[in-house]
Amino acid sequence: MLALLYYPVLYYPLAACATARHGAAHLLGSVLSWAHFGVHVWQRAECPQTPKIYKYYSLLASLPLILGLGFLSLWYPVQLVRRFSRRTGAGSEGLQSSYSEEYLRNLLCQQKTLESSSHTSKPGFLSWTWIGFRHYVYIPQRGFRLPLKLVLSATLTGAAIYQVALLLLVGVVPTIQKVRAGVTTDVSYLLAGFGIVLSEDRQEVVELVKHHLWALEVCYISALVLSCSLTFLVLIRSLVTHRANLQALHRGAALDLGPPRQGPHPSRQAIFCWMSFSAYQTAFTCLGLLVQQIIFFLGTTALAFLVFMPVFHGRNLLLLRSLESSWPFWLTLALVVTLQNMAAQWVFLETQHGHPELTNRRALYAATFLLFPLNVLVGAMVAAWRVLLSALYNAVHLGQTDLSLLPPRAATLDPGYHTYRNFLKIEVSQSHPAMTAFCNLLLQARGPRPWSPAAPQDGLRPGEEEGMQLLQTKDTMAKAAGSRASRARARWGLAYTLLHNPALQAFRKTAQSGVQAKGTQS
Template identity: 50%
Template sequence: MASNGSAGIWDSPPEPGMFLDEELGSDWYIYESTESTARDDLFPEEIPECHPTISPRLYHTVMAPVSLAVTLALSFLVKRRRLRRSCWNGVPGLLSPADLLGQDGPRAAAAAVFGLLFSSLCQLLLDPDPLPLVSSASPGARELWKLAALLYYPVLYFPLLGCAGLRHRLGYAAGTLLAWGHCGAQLGHRLQCPLEHKIHRLYSALSHVPILLSLALLSLWYPALLIRSLNRGPEPQIPGKSYYRKYLKAVLSKRGRKESSKIKESLWSRIRSYLRSYIYIPEEGFRIPLMLVVSVTMAVIAVYQVSLLLLVAAVPPLRIVRAGLTKDVVVLLVQFGLVPSAGAAVPGDMERELRTARHYLWALEVCYISSLVLCCLLTCAMLLRTLAMHRSNLRALYQGAVLDVFSKAHILRPSRGAVVCWIGFSGFQAAFACLGLLIQQVIFFLCSVAFTFLVVIPLQDGTSSLLFRIIRNMWPFWLTLVVAVLVQHLLARFQFLEQHSLQKELTNRRALYIVTFLLFPTNVLVGVLAGVWRVVISGLYNAVHLCRLDISLLHRGVETFDPGYHAYCHYLKVEVSQCHPLLKAFCLLLLQPGRTQPHPAAPRDTHLEEGLQLMPAKAPAALRARRLRARWSVAYTLLHNPSLAASRKTALADPAANGAQPGPPRP
């Protein structure tokens, strides 16, 4: 009966769309088979559930109390004698993460810990459990736990940098154990579970690369400090002493500037000098402040995290769509005019259109990746340019040339707003780098897509695009504008300017007035194009330079409304007022203990300069310290004597007052 029933079904006449449905069904199964090979890169449902030996909750449950215990234990080594001196030889104080205003601070360690903290905060955006100690039950609770995690992670990683601030062997030992514990747990988790249920199967492993590198650096740096402290003994109490002496020696040394023999440089030399201005080359006698090193490192990590997120969020879906593209979808694209048609009537005869659609998707993917690479390179180049500009700005402010840096006179003193801007400078730099990269990616991707589909693909296929049709239909208009601009330049060069011996003067003014009136309508059209170009170039310039805080994107009259530049200016005030190398060198010379010298001091060379005689070269310790204190006291007295104000300005303006070589006159 079952066979008869089935035969009865086939005895009935087939419906008109039956064979078409069968064909579409076969295409659907083909789509499923092709999609299954490409969807593995994106969909996490096929990734098996992983249970590492040390789960994230167990890791945080162990390391959080250990970090807190280390912080409390090491706080007893920090003594504050202002409150009760009889209690444990001073009341215990809090650990200091690093001397962020110093010059000889732990640069690599500070950048590593800040990078570890920033990379951990980047994981909060996509992590279903932002606070691993507590499981979030609802989306509302998840947002609250994210806010709590903003304070939890700084407390968790605080001892990794605070152990180095003590400059003690116990701190180095505790930092070694903490770094090894964090690094071992993170590395074991990444090796056991490289694939996780996130945007992409490899996104979790790739996004943890800065974390692993930072922990690996700390795991090697703390043992090196511990071994060095065991071999050399305790470190000096006054850090940065060597750098300030080197800076003072570099300032007081005589070094003439090498002038170029050629008055006019060649084009290649100018291009080379322009490219070298975007490369930061360290110079002897100057060191970039620690806070700026941390800020630039955070900006580079932000660029990496954002570019990785943009890459894994767009490229795998494009590949899945290209692999699963069917003829039915191509028919729809042909009907909308997105894919050119070759005149095929049925879906089964559209192999060429299918290849064209897949080629278009491949071109879209290439445009996206190339624009992302270009944006990353531009952002890194801008960050390197920031380092070079920051060095020149600091040197100018050290010399007192405030107007060479700021548009108006500023008092280089810390204030409430300056301290707030200094605290948030590194966060501003990372945030502006992220935002700048996102805006650049949108702009450059649209520009690359427009150029590819309007110029490159039509030239390859031999078909006319919308751009070519506009140029072909409006060629008289474009030719008129080009001829008008060219005629104005030729008339201005040969008819309206008369060359004299040293200058040029206007001539043929009547003809000048006539040409101005006759070409006014044409110049209106030229002005429209110039206005469009002004909008385009200003948008591109602001998008590329958004990550730079050392320049303002607004006019000089309203540059204070630029929050990034405003924070940078106040940051410079704090750095210059608190970290002036000559001031630190003076303070270190005053702190040098005097020693009794039984033998008389050797006579100095009278031909040496006043500044070079201050350097500790040959004089005995006691006599050298007394002379330095006396001369710095004399200089301070003369500087603050109001009766010598008029003569002091002329003396300081003279480049030979301190033995400096007079440079060539400025043009």
């Protein structure tokens, strides 16, 4: 159990250097990244093969780690060069401060973009296709970045998907290939012992068994590719949902995330959920990939060996023979469903004055009573389909924590959804970009001068006007926006954004007066 802490302790200094935002930290990160990268590349070049499971499994399993270390070995020197290049300029500004100011600048300048978009023509087919593509596939937007926690969580989840898929591939496929290569004529005696006679010719039996094993291998690989593709698509779709939820919460909107049990204050449970969110999502995704692989493999195997293979070889038509013997049952169910739909459309529904109305009620009651036993059989088939559909849907979306797998009434009982909801609460209350930009502007002021509405607006120093710095653009037209109306709009936009910040709602005068009126401690 203590060995699980090996990798976190080993790579923690490498990750901690990225948060220090100092030249020495970037230099140390460059040295550590190059050292780790060189050691791993040397080990894999020295020992590319291993006797475990598959001879190249160790090399394939280390590819995500090598790629990550290679990226860090290039990223740290770039950050070090940037640190030295901007030392003469705004040397104390960090990445988070520049992003928060850009976010607030785009938020306050949305009126110009809305006016320009209102003059465009109606969107065509390509525009609707692009909108649908952006709705399901994550594409970065200008002025908004996902929190670092979500980016790291998605990266770790992608690496975990690769590792689990690789383990499922090299653990089964080489074994099937070895079994197929070792099939001899003795397999005919083995099958005869179970009462299975494929052919009188032993060599033909060997060819049939090898062909069936090849079909089994194809079904397994197809199921693995399908499950990995769906898992990656769900992961990308969840990033779009994360962005939409964060943007709504930053605006102060109330999402349908279940009834909040607590206020905007951080709580013990919320902090625990924030700490365990990435690990939970990785575990959910890996388990969902495993469940999908089992379901898809069973489905593709049944489809191949019960439909395609018998039709191709012209023998062992078990499914087709069962359908041939039970065709009256299925025909009766199909006729019952068809007749009820036709009667509902042409007999029991009448359009009068432009509105459909119910008619022939006595015939409707009689038909409902007479068809009750047959509808019970139809309901049994629908119930089986409902169970299969719900199991398949939950298996596909098991790794998506922003979606509850339980009904809305029991959404709070879903541990993954509960963790995601508390994670959003901590992320919004502690990392609101508007709040970060406001604090940045206060820290950039040269002198501690309190602001008052009656203070003169001429001769302001850089950093003392909260909204004007955010509205300064590169074009010459925006540089002339120094009027009193633009300053007022900037202040009102910033005030509105800060007003809906969950980190500040608890410190408002109304909230404090309400708490004092109840007699509780603020």
